[in-house]
């Protein structure tokens with residue numbers, strides 16, 4: 001199958017989870033700062049599960065507010081529209097994809113752990129560089145590898161080929177895709193993200209997180225996700241390992257060097273926040 005055939009097949013698969021209507025609705029409302037808080041509350045309250053999740057989020061260690069918040073309106077005011085929108089999109093994507101059959105020894109909890117680590121790292125890079133919204137970067141990190149899950153669930157043959165190759169040849173998932181397939185998880189994931197009408201920056205971050213494109217319209221956003229994924233992959237593999245800068249895009253190396261003195265120390269400082277994100281987003285799955 002060539003790439004066009006694969007993407008066409010993806011369009012035809014009926015059971016691929018689509019985000020619930022309420023998520024689309026909120027996504028739209030929450031992007032507009034003029035939407036009244038009443039409209040937002042009324043829409044969220046239509047869905048009991050989302051309401052509970054928002055209250056849980058605002059009271060979780062992840063945000064660390066001191067007093068207990070039991071009212072949805074207060075929760076939205078405290079978190080802000082952007083954080084609420086991102087939390088809703090994140091939770092709904094994780095729950096849409098978590099209970100499906102996994103393939104070979106691909107472990108979905110491990111997958112989300114990696115994604116959450118990239119999400120937290122990317123959010124912190126945004127806080128340091130002050131160029132992008134930290135909340136948007138969190139979602140970008142969370143969704144960057146979504147194409148892998150799609151491949152594992154809907155394109156078994158392709159996934160098995162990649163998995164066998166990476167295990168036999170001790171190379172990365174992406175390297176195995178480049179060797180054996182006519183497409184890869186960045187193309188499949190970004191195709192789906194644009195079908196879900198997610199923001200353009202998110203679509204681009206999913207598409208270019210392994211090959212940074214400085215000329216992209218959303219270059220700053222994409223660079224955050226690319227760098228976060230690079231850091232998480234390097235240090236998760238070996239805490240003592242130094243980053244292999246020759247494999248990183250030169251512009252990103254410079255961006256990183258200007259910002260951090262010691263990347264290893266900086267990343268080690270995020271452990272607590274990464275654990276808190278696991279706790280909130282994965283809960284009973286752990």
Ligand SMILES: [Fe+2]
Pocket residue numbers: 144145174185209210
């Ligand atoms: Fe990836």
Ligand SMILES: [Fe+2]
Pocket residue numbers: 114118144145229
């Ligand atoms: Fe990744």
